[in-house]
Amino acid sequence: MKLAVFASGTGSNFDAIVQAIEAGDLDAEVSLLVCDRIEAPVVEKAQRADIDTVVFNAKVYENKAAYEQALLKDCQEREIDYIILAGYMRLIGPTLLKPYENRIINIHPSLLPAFAGKDAIGQAFDKQVKITGVTVHFVDDGMDTGPIIDQEAMRIEDSDTKEDVQKKIQAIEHQLYPRVIQSLQVKEDAK
Numbered sequence: 001m002k003l004a005v006f007a008s009g010t011g012s013n014f015d016a017i018v019q020a021i022e023a024g025d026l027d028a029e030v031s032l033l034v035c036d037r038i039e040a041p042v043v044e045k046a047q048r049a050d051i052d053t054v055v056f057n058a059k060v061y062e063n064k065a066a067y068e069q070a071l072l073k074d075c076q077e078r079e080i081d082y083i084i085l086a087g088y089m090r091l092i093g094p095t096l097l098k099p100y101e102n103r104i105i106n107i108h109p110s111l112l113p114a115f116a117g118k119d120a121i122g123q124a125f126d127k128q129v130k131i132t133g134v135t136v137h138f139v140d141d142g143m144d145t146g147p148i149i150d151q152e153a154m155r156i157e158d159s160d161t162k163e164d165v166q167k168k169i170q171a172i173e174h175q176l177y178p179r180v181i182q183s184l185q186v187k188e189d190a191k
């Protein structure tokens with residue numbers, strides 16, 4: 001199963017996926033990293049791992065359809081099976097959604113449908129919820145709205161700072177995302 005990871009930032013989930021593959025826990029190949037910010041640390045991580053990288057600047061394209069058309073070509077040329085969003089800070093439009101229907105997934109640091117959108121960890125922390133977690137879902141045309149594939153919950157202790165919560169969420173993400181991707185792979189094999 002060939003994966004394209006789309007990311008805009010640090011890339012800790014990207015790393016977790018690559019490491020799960022190296023450890024033999026995930027039967028897949030990251031064939032492409034797509035990033036919309038040249039300065040994002042994930043770009044260097046992909047280069048270190050010798051993974052093909054496409055960095056694009058959305059501003060030089062006429063519109064979303066134009067840059068997504070270019071990204072679609074990048075994915076199709078490499079016969080990408082699944083697009084894995086890992087901190088990709090753009091909504092996916094129909095140009096990619098249609099050809100990759102049910103083949104684009106996202107990870108979000110809350111128990112959706114609670115705390116969709118930006119800074120989900122901050123939103124949960126500010127509301128003083130006691131239980132939060134991580135969701136992996138298929139991507140549709142909304143913001144964090146597609147069908148949920150899996151979730152994992154965690155408790156926010158009274159003594160936890162926002163940074164503590166962030167660390168706990170990340171630790172869950174790094175286990176959950178490769179596991180969910182592996183479950184998709186198992187379903188592919190069964191087809």
Ligand code: GRF
Binds near residue numbers: 012086
């Ligand atoms: C993760 O918390 C993920 O849930 C959210 O963006 C963050 C990306 O972090 N969608 P990283 O770049 O993988 O470290």
